[in-house]
Amino acid sequence: MSTSHQNKHSITLDELENIALKLRKSTIFTSSKAKIPHLGSCLSCMDILVYLYWKELNINPQNFRAHDRDRFILSKGHGAPALYQVLGEIGFFDKELLKSFGENDSFFHEHPPKPGSIPGIEAATGSLGHGLPMALGMALSSKIRGLNFKCYALLSDGECNEGTIWEAAMLASSLRVNNLVAIIDFNKWQATGRSQEIMSLDPLVDKWISFGWQTLEVDGHNFNQLEQAFIKTKKSTQKPTVIVAHTIKGKGISFMEDNNNWHYRTPNESELEAAFTELNNNAL
Numbered sequence: 001m002s003t004s005h006q007n008k009h010s011i012t013l014d015e016l017e018n019i020a021l022k023l024r025k026s027t028i029f030t031s032s033k034a035k036i037p038h039l040g041s042c043l044s045c046m047d048i049l050v051y052l053y054w055k056e057l058n059i060n061p062q063n064f065r066a067h068d069r070d071r072f073i074l075s076k077g078h079g080a081p082a083l084y085q086v087l088g089e090i091g092f093f094d095k096e097l098l099k100s101f102g103e104n105d106s107f108f109h110e111h112p113p114k115p116g117s118i119p120g121i122e123a124a125t126g127s128l129g130h131g132l133p134m135a136l137g138m139a140l141s142s143k144i145r146g147l148n149f150k151c152y153a154l155l156s157d158g159e160c161n162e163g164t165i166w167e168a169a170m171l172a173s174s175l176r177v178n179n180l181v182a183i184i185d186f187n188k189w190q191a192t193g194r195s196q197e198i199m200s201l202d203p204l205v206d207k208w209i210s211f212g213w214q215t216l217e218v219d220g221h222n223f224n225q226l227e228q229a230f231i232k233t234k235k236s237t238q239k240p241t242v243i244v245a246h247t248i249k250g251k252g253i254s255f256m257e258d259n260n261n262w263h264y265r266t267p268n269e270s271e272l273e274a275a276f277t278e279l280n281n282n283a284l
């Protein structure tokens with residue numbers, strides 16, 4: 001079944017599960033082939049990306065420069081291999097192009113390149129801490145120009161150690177930028193260890209509440225909970241919204257789940273086969 005042209009409202013949550021499964025497979029395959037790291041990070045946020053692109057964002061891949069399109073910024077830019085799969089699957093570009101991922105002269109880099117290089121990429125990210133401030137600027141421009149689009153930024157928990165996140169958080173609430181949504185992929189790991197041990201974010205939910213945001217907490221692998229949360233973002237008349245999404249780094253592959261070695265490792269042939277077998281067995 002082609003997943004690219006289905007009506008947003010007709011697609012079921014079960015279908016989203018199958019899309020996410022398919023894209024987990026292709027992400028693992030391309031990252032292994034290119035030997036590009038951050039698989040654990042990609043699998044952690046895949047369900048959130050699938051929900052956003054198939055159910056939430058008002059972006060037409062056939063008219064991806066429309067002035068009033070919603071903006072999505074992958075602030076955790078190292079999750080780019082997952083985003084590329086999503087953009088290719090939904091029709092922003094020919095998926096065949098993704099075969100060049102990681103090769104010399106490929107458009108598809110380890111992190112999202114400058115806007116304009118790849119359809120659907122709104123911002124060059126990778127240096128953590130900048131996607132939320134950029135999304136805030138875009139959300140303000142939406143209001144100033146009366147265009148009424150929404151802006152979304154997907155952050156990682158380690159990224160919330162950056163001061164720029166909290167500067168943007170303060171400014172967004174003080175300017176009542178209610179068309180801004182941050183989603184935190186809260187997998188409790190960073191590159192080199194547990195977020196709790198490196199620089200604790202506790203109490204993360206209370207921090208965002210005290211910064212004046214509508215703050216929601218969900219299981220980031222549960223499409224039903226994601227749906228309920230995104231419905232609430234539209235009801236906020238004054239505040240920006242943050243969705244703290246509890247996730248599992250490496251989600252979907254038992255030997256990668258909650259194992260931070262997969263921040264930097266890529267699978268060898270037998271691990272790749274084991275990963276595919278597991279994903280095939282989990283198809284609905």
Ligand SMILES: Cc1ncc(C[n+]2csc(CCOP(=O)(O)OP(=O)(O)O)c2C)c(N)n1
Binds near residue numbers: 126156189263
């Ligand atoms: C400003 C900045 N410092 C350091 C890095 C190197 N780096 C890449 S990923 C990462 C941390 C990953 O942990 P987290 O941000 O929580 O994301 P996860 O992979 O767990 O989703 C770091 C420090 C970076 N990309 N940007």
